[in-house]
Amino acid sequence: MDVIGTRSSMLILREAFYGTTRFDDFALRAKITDAIVATRLKELTDIGLFIKQPYREPGKRTRYEYLLTDKGRDLLPAVFALMQWGNKHLQAEEGGPLRLVERGTGEPVVIGPRTGSGRNLDLDDLAIVANGDWADQQNS
Secondary structure, three states: OOOOOOHHHHHHHHHHHOOOOEHHHHHHHHOOOHHHHHHHHHHHHHOOOEEEEEEOOOOOOOEEEEEEOHHHHOOHHHHHHHHHHHHHHOOOOOOOOOOOEOOOOOOEOOOOOEOOOOOEOOHHHOOOOOOOHHHHHHHO
């Protein structure tokens, strides 16, 4: 949470999920300063959410684009769950300005808890249990 819990980090991640890869586009679309974008992209890259890949437009210097790694892409449910919550609880009746839909069908996508086999769950269906070393400590 120290790195991804900041507003600017969440905006950069959101923009990456929308397809943004270039520094200037992150600053423009997220409406944050170049200095903050530089700091956040470095932090997000250092923890393995992005990789830097060089590119060069004709007649220009080499620059870098930022591509989500598998680790970064795995944050998609968390980021879109926050968007889904905001659309439901903070926006007007018609929801927020953007909706997440399946590309091929346009069917709305719903983010929520489900089992590994795909069964949807409610809060009352969930249990939190110790895992690994934590479980060993509980049994000592």
